[in-house]
Amino acid sequence: PQDHFKVNCISFSCPFFAVYQVFENVAEKYDVMNDSMTLGIHRVWKDILVHKMNPSPGTLLLDVAGGTGDIAFRFINYVRSVRERQLQQKLRHHQNLSWQEISKSYEEEKRNPLGDSQVVVCDINREMLKVGKQRAQHLGYCEGLSWVRGNAEELPFDDDKFDVYTIAFGIRNVTRIDLALEEAYRVLKPGGRFLCLEFSHVSNPLLSRLYDLYSFQVIPVLGEVIAGDWKSYQYLVESIRRFPPQDELKAMIEDVGFLKVDYQNLNWGIVAIHSGFKL
Amino acid sequence: GRAGLSRAEPRAGEQEEVEVEVEVDGSFQLYPGHIPTSPLQKVLLAAGSACMALCDPYRHDMVAVLGETTGCLALPSLRDKMKNHPEGYRILQERPRIRLSTLDMARLRALPDGALGREYVRFLEDNKVSPDTRMPAKFVDDEELAYVIQRYREVHDLMHTLLGMPTNMLGEVVVKWFEAVQTGLPMCILGAAFGPVRLNARKLQVLATELVPWAVRSGRNANCVLNVYYEQRWEQSVESLREEIGIFPPP
Numbered sequence: 434p435q436d437h438f439k440v441n442c443i444s445f446s447c448p449f450f451a452v453y454q455v456f457e458n459v460a461e462k463y464d465v466m467n468d469s470m471t472l473g474i475h476r477v478w479k480d481i482l483v484h485k486m487n488p489s490p491g492t493l494l495l496d497v498a499g500g501t502g503d504i505a506f507r508f509i510n511y512v513r514s515v516r517e518r519q520l521q522q523k524l525r526h527h528q529n530l531s532w533q534e535i536s537k538s539y540e541e542e543k544r545n546p547l548g549d550s551q552v553v554v555c556d557i558n559r560e561m562l563k564v565g566k567q568r569a570q571h572l573g574y575c576e577g578l579s580w581v582r583g584n585a586e587e588l589p590f591d592d593d594k595f596d597v598y599t600i601a602f603g604i605r606n607v608t609r610i611d612l613a614l615e616e617a618y619r620v621l622k623p624g625g626r627f628l629c630l631e632f633s634h635v636s637n638p639l640l641s642r643l644y645d646l647y648s649f650q651v652i653p654v655l656g657e658v659i660a661g662d663w664k665s666y667q668y669l670v671e672s673i674r675r676f677p678p679q680d681e682l683k684a685m686i687e688d689v690g691f692l693k694v695d696y697q698n699l700n701w702g703i704v705a706i707h708s709g710f711k712l
Numbered sequence: 713g714r715a716g717l718s719r720a721e722p723r724a725g726e727q728e729e730v731e732v733e734v735e736v737d738g739s740f741q742l743y744p745g746h747i748p749t750s751p752l753q754k755v756l757l758a759a760g761s762a763c764m765a766l767c768d769p770y771r772h773d774m775v776a777v778l779g780e781t782t783g784c785l786a787l788p789s790l791r792d793k794m795k796n797h798p799e800g801y802r803i804l805q806e807r808p809r810i811r812l813s814t815l816d817m818a819r820l821r822a823l824p825d826g827a828l829g830r831e832y833v834r835f836l837e838d839n840k841v842s843p844d845t846r847m848p849a850k851f852v853d854d855e856e857l858a859y860v861i862q863r864y865r866e867v868h869d870l871m872h873t874l875l876g877m878p879t880n881m882l883g884e885v886v887v888k889w890f891e892a893v894q895t896g897l898p899m900c901i902l903g904a905a906f907g908p909v910r911l912n913a914r915k916l917q918v919l920a921t922e923l924v925p926w927a928v929r930s931g932r933n934a935n936c937v938l939n940v941y942y943e944q945r946w947e948q949s950v951e952s953l954r955e956e957i958g959i960f961p962p963p
Contacts, residue, residue, distance in 0.1 A: 650750065650752050650753055650756065651756060653753070654753055654756040654757050654760055655760070657757065657760075657761075657777065658757070658760035658761055658763075658764050658774065658777075659764075661771075661773050663747055663850070664747070
């Protein structure tokens, strides 16, 4: 259980430090809290994101603010199963292969199960990365995965590097969203895709009231009971309300140069996936 | 609810922690560490903390939260008992805190055996506990009542000393029975009732036949334990203090 939420004087002049400390406090219980707050539905949202991405083997993904690895692991599972299906199809089309040729292609699969796909998980918070690496080890993810500490507003990568850029439930915590979007544009290859999964706005008035009630009355209580930390979860709920709604975020994404920008509401706007291309 | 962040001045003598002042539903922070909560939130907190405290007995913070959210009747009555007693009244005025920084451990250790101060320090050392691990009040919506519950928490270790009970599960349950009778706090009553669930049959027998009846009798006979200015009585012997308060000698 945490001591009461400590905020230094610095955080008043720099909201960046306040956010950093929130996630430092939150890291260990992050996954448990996500399951409790969303009743497990966040897993479905993340599955939908990766399905929408539909990565093919050989894709290079940058997952920003990906701390505990949820998107990265799903990406790896997805490309692994796509690759398996590819190899199976290849075998089926060549009916008159010799036994040596068949075993050679099984070996090929074992050597390269991801088909050269790779995901770089980038997070600014050391504690979140630590938890992510532990989970990876625990779940058996070792290949095609790297962990880098970096700031979404100033990424430590060269231009035109990645095929896909994702940021799931992270962009809300960035101080300068426009800078993060600019960086996303910069590091993507031409033809690359930007995908953002984030809490958004519910326009239906009745649902909106129920959602507000749940957010403000229940979530901080869950934070206190499960993680011993009311204030971090109060902060999370408030940061969701302050975040730009769907169309405003769409405009911001278009402003930095992305094309064919669109969004898809999940659960009536509680969550939205924004997508854009660097063309 | 809208949230505004404003700077709170650090209190003189406190550590350099600046508490964030948050306005929730129009009510402000009444004391450092205070988190204003709506009635619905209090109900949810009480239910949640009760479940969590039962599931994970090491979550002492949940026991504390349960006490705060269910004490709305017992705390005012405790405060009134203190107000109507000369020593209790002084405690409410002067607001003493039992903390390592305010206690002169060397002086207490030097007191003769049997003195309250000496036995208290012995209790802390034997059980490896410290008075500084007590949770500060968060969910009590009255500044004076927040102090009352804080005082109750800080005096808990002295209860152990006066009752001669260790900090194992059995000892804690006995102290809870005593406190339940003394304070009427629902958290104590729940702790007294559910605590024994984790004890084996032999301990339960001792508990039921000897310890609980003694604790209850003492609790009813004794004056309100919050009305004793312990910090001014370190030299007094434990036996004489027991007699003065009305606690029967432990079995």
